[in-house]
Structure formats: structure tokens, C-alpha cells
Amino acid sequence: MKCIIASTSTIYGSGYLAYLLDEINIFFNKPKEVLFIPYARPGGISHDTYTQKAQDAFEKIGTKVKGIHTYDSPEKAIQEAKFIFTGGGNTFLLVKKLHELGLMLPLKKAVTNGTFYLGTSAGSNICGPTIMTTNDMPIVYPPSFNSLGILNFNINPHYLDPLPNSTHKGETRETRIKEFLQQNKVSVLGLREGSWIAVNGQEIYLRGELSARVFKAASSPYELSTNTSLIGL
């Protein structure tokens, strides 16, 4: 496998994918073309508009973007792609569409067989066994919360630390993830904005400048330094 699984597409004060483009270009060895999966539709934008947004970013490194929605057979598009990018937005929308079109298994097969994969936010969320640690609103009912499972732990993207002086009584992210661990055995990696997971063959590393927060059933959460292996999480 060769994947970049990123917390977010965009960090504060810079353009779409800007902080990751050089890394993408090097890691995936100057990719000529990428198959874009726009189903998560951030803010409800159309597949075409979203694909254009990806194209505007990728053209800076000379990579052509083709939206999966423009193919007669999205399954065949996945099977034939050398490089696939799933963008962020609403994870429920994304997963519902992938299940309904029967693309979850073909996508998993492609990635585990070596097709390069880039995910951001919702596109990273689906790399875990389930989407049960998404932050998104359940705006549609998917036939299942199961996802790719190319990682054996779940991702919580855009991970936010509890605000020490907050007066808000809604649950913190940490509380929510602990509730998840009451119901599930899967570990969770809280991936802060600007962090990503680099999968290269058998190696899995945390990358970016920040540490990540690890949540496991029946133990206290802890910090994991950047450039640490994620094997065994």
C-alpha cells in the first residue's frame, strides 16, 4: 500500500491542499493523473465543482484530475486508476454513495493491491474499519457504517483538544471518543490538522509537525510524537 491519509485538505491561512502538494508530488513520484472521488460534497457543492477545485490545486504539480462521476463504470475507473484521491466533506454522504454504488470493496481491493491513495478528512475517515469516529452530521442514512478498513484503527480527523476555559456543555471530542470506546474495541487516532499518516508498503508513520492523540479501550489516552510508527496501534 502507498497512501497519504490526512486530517484535513486545508490548513488555516493557505489554499486547498497547499501544505501537502509538495509531499504528494514526491511521495507518489510525480503522478500524471488522479481519479477523484467527490461524493462527500463539502457544503453541498456539486461533483463537477468539487472536481474543479481539486484540479485547480493539482495542476500546480502537473497532475490531471478526473472525477469518478464522469465515468460510465465507476468500478472500472477504480480498477484502472493508478492514483485515487477521496476528498473531504460529509462522511455519511460519501459512505452512502460508496455503498450504494458497490464501490467499497473495489476501492479496498485497489488500495491494498498498491493503487496510490490520498484521503483528506472524510476521505481519511473511511480508511478505518468504520466511520463511527467521524465528526460529521448524519445528514443521510447509509446502509452501513463499515468502511474500507485498510487501517486497523479508526481515524478522528480535525482532532480538537478540549478547550480548558470553555463554558459550552456539549461533549468534548475526547468525551465522544471515550463513548465510542465503551461500545467498540477499535483504537482511535485523533489526527490534528496538518498531520497525516503515510503508508508505504508495510510501514505506517505519523507525519507533519504535530503529535497525535491515541485512544484505546480500557486505557488512558496518550500523545504519539510525529514520525513515530503506527504499527500495532
Next chain:
Amino acid sequence: MKCIIASTSTIYGSGYLAYLLDEINIFFNKPKEVLFIPYARPGGISHDTYTQKAQDAFEKIGTKVKGIHTYDSPEKAIQEAKFIFTGGGNTFLLVKKLHELGLMLPLKKAVTNGTFYLGTSAGSNICGPTIMTTNDMPIVYPPSFNSLGILNFNINPHYLDPLPNSTHKGETRETRIKEFLQQNKVSVLGLREGSWIAVNGQEIYLRGELSARVFKAASSPYELSTNTSLIGL
């Protein structure tokens, strides 16, 4: 119907239900006993612990609390109760349990036939047609996102305004609700902490000190003053 549907059980700096107890006592005419539904299990606490927490609050107004989990037939408990309280926690857990035990319809019937109802947070979320505007993490997969539908609009509890100077790139609450409205026709009431909806027969009013934010498909969100009728939302 006679209901208090509150954004939160607890406001900053005060105890569980403290800000609402006097209102509950007056509105429901000094209730002697309340049937408590603890299935949302905030922070994963047990049904017993959660019921004790409710009891500790309600004893200040002389109301006895009985947990629905202590009855052989929870359906019969609902049918025989004069006053039902569903506490907050994780909405997915709550709804999964209500569906699995076949309690959604009996609860709807009871409330529409006049059984007093108090909901906070997740217990308020289920008063709309669906739970699709919950803030909670989907830690379990419920058989449906449909809920009581005793209101004809959805609730977003713990509503938070966008932070003007935030550097976080995760979606704001407003963005999430707009994504919901791209996929659904149901209006959404963003209910700030300390606000509640009072249903009394045919009347439905926003109560508390704050305004609420209304989101409708194909129009801009707007503020609704407190003590305004919610009929026709």
C-alpha cells in the same frame, strides 16, 4: 401535548437540571413521579448511575425518579407513566435502544396523547422527525435515523455560533446544518444552551433568555426571539 424540550440539561456553573427545576415543577404541576429513560448514557455511565443522577436533581422538587430499565416491560412502563424524561448523552445509543426495544411508537403515542414529556439534549433531539441534526458521534449503528416526530422540525441542541476568529478548518455547525438542508426538506431549530421549547396543547413557544437560529431549505438562516411561537416552523 405538554412538553419541555431543552437544549441541555446543565448550563455552565450550575448543577444537573438546576436552571430548569423550578420551571419543570410549575409547568408540570408538581409532578409526583417521573419515568426516566437513561439509554443515551452520557460518558458511557450505567443506567443505574444515570438514573441516580436524575433522582438527585428531582428530589429537590419532591419528584420520585424510576428508571425504565428496571421494568420488566418498558413498553408498559411508558403506557402507564404520567410523566417521562429522556436524558441526554449519545443520540445514536438512545435511538438504537428505542428502536430495538420497539419503544419509539409507544413513546410517540404516549406523548401525543398527553403524557408529560421532558427531554434534554439527545432526549430533545429525538422529538424531531429524525436525529439527522445531532452533534453526536455515530458510535453505534441504529436501524433507522427516524425518531419521534412529535415536532415537525428537527432540533440541533447545544447550538454554537461560528467562532469569528477560529483557525480550525472543520465544518462549523452552520455549515453542517446547511449540508443537511441540501439533502432534506425538514427545518432545523438551532437551540442554544439555556433555551427550551415549551409545548402546551396546540401552543409551541421558544423559552429561555436567548434567541434561537432557524434554518430552512432554500433560504438564509435567521434569528427567532425568545417567547415567540414556533408554529409553522
